[in-house]
Amino acid sequence: MEYRITFATPLPAGPNYVLSFFWGDGPASFTQVTLTPGSATYTITRPHNYPANSDCEYQVQMFIAVNSAGACGVTRQTQLVTTWRTDAFNGGNVQLISPVTGNATHLVCRGDDVNVIFDDQSVFNCNAAYPANYPPNAPINNPNLQVRWQQIVYNTPNAAPRIPNVRVGTGPGVLMPPAAGSNYQDPRGVSFYNPPPVILNDPRRRDALVITAPGGFTAGFPQVGDEFEITVRYWNFCNPYANDFDLTPVNGDLINGDNPPVERTALIRIIDAPNPPATTNLTLCETASDASFNLTATGVGAGALTYTWYRDAALTQVLQGPNADNTFNPVTEGPAPRITKAVTGSQTFTRYVTVTQGSNNCTSDASAITIRIDDTNTPGSIAHPLGGTPRTICSGTDPAPFTSPGNGTGGGPGGTITYQWQQSPTGGGAGFVAASGVNNAATYDPPALTARTFYRRRIQSGQCADVFSNEFEFLIDTPVLGGTIGSNQTICETPGDPANLTNVASPTGGSNSGTYNFQWEESTTSAAGPFNTIGGATSNTYNPPAGVATTTFYRRRVNSGVCSADGPDANTDPDNIAYSNVITVTVDQDVVAGSIGNPQTICSGQDPGILTEVTAPSGGNGSTYAFLWQESATGGGAGFAAASGANTGRNGGIRSGEEQR
Numbered sequence: 001m002e003y004r005i006t007f008a009t010p011l012p013a014g015p016n017y018v019l020s021f022f023w024g025d026g027p028a029s030f031t032q033v034t035l036t037p038g039s040a041t042y043t044i045t046r047p048h049n050y051p052a053n054s055d056c057e058y059q060v061q062m063f064i065a066v067n068s069a070g071a072c073g074v075t076r077q078t079q080l081v082t083t084w085r086t087d088a089f090n091g092g093n094v095q096l097i098s099p100v101t102g103n104a105t106h107l108v109c110r111g112d113d114v115n116v117i118f119d120d121q122s123v124f125n126c127n128a129a130y131p132a133n134y135p136p137n138a139p140i141n142n143p144n145l146q147v148r149w150q151q152i153v154y155n156t157p158n159a160a161p162r163i164p165n166v167r168v169g170t171g172p173g174v175l176m177p178p179a180a181g182s183n184y185q186d187p188r189g190v191s192f193y194n195p196p197p198v199i200l201n202d203p204r205r206r207d208a209l210v211i212t213a214p215g216g217f218t219a220g221f222p223q224v225g226d227e228f229e230i231t232v233r234y235w236n237f238c239n240p241y242a243n244d245f246d247l248t249p250v251n252g253d254l255i256n257g258d259n260p261p262v263e264r265t266a267l268i269r270i271i272d273a274p275n276p277p278a279t280t281n282l283t284l285c286e287t288a289s290d291a292s293f294n295l296t297a298t299g300v301g302a303g304a305l306t307y308t309w310y311r312d313a314a315l316t317q318v319l320q321g322p323n324a325d326n327t328f329n330p331v332t333e334g335p336a337p338r339i340t341k342a343v344t345g346s347q348t349f350t351r352y353v354t355v356t357q358g359s360n361n362c363t364s365d366a367s368a369i370t371i372r373i374d375d376t377n378t379p380g381s382i383a384h385p386l387g388g389t390p391r392t393i394c395s396g397t398d399p400a401p402f403t404s405p406g407n408g409t410g411g412g413p414g415g416t417i418t419y420q421w422q423q424s425p426t427g428g429g430a431g432f433v434a435a436s437g438v439n440n441a442a443t444y445d446p447p448a449l450t451a452r453t454f455y456r457r458r459i460q461s462g463q464c465a466d467v468f469s470n471e472f473e474f475l476i477d478t479p480v481l482g483g484t485i486g487s488n489q490t491i492c493e494t495p496g497d498p499a500n501l502t503n504v505a506s507p508t509g510g511s512n513s514g515t516y517n518f519q520w521e522e523s524t525t526s527a528a529g530p531f532n533t534i535g536g537a538t539s540n541t542y543n544p545p546a547g548v549a550t551t552t553f554y555r556r557r558v559n560s561g562v563c564s565a566d567g568p569d570a571n572t573d574p575d576n577i578a579y580s581n582v583i584t585v586t587v588d589q590d591v592v593a594g595s596i597g598n599p600q601t602i603c604s605g606q607d608p609g610i611l612t613e614v615t616a617p618s619g620g621n622g623s624t625y626a627f628l629w630q631e632s633a634t635g636g637g638a639g640f641a642a643a644s645g646a647n648t649g650r651n652g653g654i655r656s657g658e659e660q661r
Contacts, residue, residue, distance in 0.1 A: 510560025
């Protein structure tokens with residue numbers, strides 16, 4: 001500091017005059033110089049070193065004191081000293097700021113794409129808003145408005161794992177090497193803010209280029225803790241990039257310039273995002289209740305969790321959220337179009353949900369939820385070549401295969417149908433089990449049947465209820481057995497009226513309904529026939545009318561059921577016809593006594609001769625006769641009694657005076 005003092009007259013030898021310098025950088029920061037008497041003009045030069053961490057400016061005060069008793073006020077003068085520094089000091093703040101976080105660290109949730117342009121929000125040293133220290137808090141008088149140089153370097157070294165596949169710049173950009181530390185210089189070069197003034201919030205501050213990287217949750221995508229660093233560098237009047245104040249450093253180092261810059265870094269850091277929420281896919285029938293379509297997502301993360309539901313995989317069509325509700329019903333909630341339960345065939349819909357954790361506002365990858373809705377099944381119909389149901393067959397008959405006039409439809413994926421034929425002894429929807437044999441086709445070949453059986457076909461497809469075809473019933477008949485009638489009898493031709501022919505044992509087998517049709521037959525030839533139908537004789541018993549004059553053979557014919565194969569009476573008649581045993585009604589003819597001879601007249605007491613058979617008896621059974629000789633004293637058909645003596649022979653004796661017969 002040089003200070004020139006001129007007095008009107010030379011200073012006298014006394015009193016003692018002293019020039020004082022108060023430098024303004026501290027209470028004890030002053031210098032005193034004694035003025036030698038005898039001169040009117042003094043030029044005083046005194047050096048002062050301000051501290052390295054000096055302020056932007058200082059006010060230096062200079063005055064003359066007399067005998068050190070006090071200042072001579074009229075001699076006080078002030079001088080402003082400007083002390084600029086690099087932009088790291090005195091209000092300077094070199095910085096690249098994330099437009100999202102508002103600081104030098106740009107946070108990206110794992111799974112999200114990186115896409116950021118850091119703002120250069122640097123504040124320059126000793127700017128116009130920086131407060132002076134004298135007078136206190138007033139703006140400084142001489143702000144540093146001189147030129148600045150700016151440079152941005154990408155992928156500068158740092159210790160953290162590096163974000164992969166980073167590109168710098170628009171379009172495809174420049175792909176950064178896999179490792180940090182490549183120090184990719186901004187292709188726009190060093191920016192020179194010239195001419196002055198360089199003001200506070202100068203519009204010439206240059207933002208970084210766009211920095212991008214694809215996000216994802218699988219290997220090869222950025223992981224939690226990965227970083228990418230960029231560095232902004234500034235030079236100013238105190239540390240010029242080029243000592244000749246242009247864009248060509250004197251030392252030729254175009255990267256680092258002639259003087260060290262002020263450097264500050266900014267980071268892109270990958271932070272944790274929650275895992276996709278746990279969900280459960282739905283597979284339902286179109287007849288399911290609306291409430292059955294409720295979807296639930298369960299997320300895990302730090303802080304309060306919020307859920308967002310989407311219609312599309314690109315997550316552009318929000319259906320609900322973000323909010324704390326982790327349930328959503330795509331049938332009843334959200335904007336149109338909603339899912340309609342009524343479908344044709346099986347249809348699959350997909351909805352998506354993410355969870356966001358409150359601790360860092362990171363959002364998970366989306367969970368996809370599939371909602372499959374199946375159409376109702378239709379049963380189709382079954383039929384049989386024998387005709388409509390019920391059909392009666394003979395026990396042991398193997399029916400022809402069923403046919404399928406209508407195969408039915410399946411509501412599951414692709415309309416795929418699973419068939420199962422079922423059988424039941426009772427029908428009516430009860431007692432059905434899987435049918436024997438191959439039972440999983442549209443048609444079915446039943447086995448030989450010996451019992452009443454119902455058949456139906458089940459159709460199974462997707463999530464809708466199984467449906468069943470019409471039922472078809474087979475009724476089973478067995479070969480009929482004729483039963484037994486009774487009993488043999490012998491009658492006389494007069495009046496020729498046999499006793500009632502009874503049902504000793506009823507028929508068995510035949511129709512499953514227990515219905516029997518009777519027809520009585522007779523033969524006068526033999527028990528082997530031929531037999532003739534007796535008109536009107538259709539009950540299980542028979543009472544022949546009077547007038548049967550000859551031996552007659554009777555049997556009962558029974559007709560029942562449909563069996564046609566030969567049974568117990570093989571090769572004689574269809575098995576739905578059977579005959580009872582044969583009953584013989586033997587008819588004896590009226591007895592004709594014949595005639596006797598040898599009438600004679602004898603004396604009393606005389607022994608008559610033998611009475612002889614003139615004509616043999618006839619009738620009866622034609623072979624066996626029982627004889628009894630009788631006698632009467634009067635004759636004429638009266639007074640007869642058993643003859644005395646041997647009276648049962650074919651010929652007989654006689655006593656005198658008697659008639660015999």
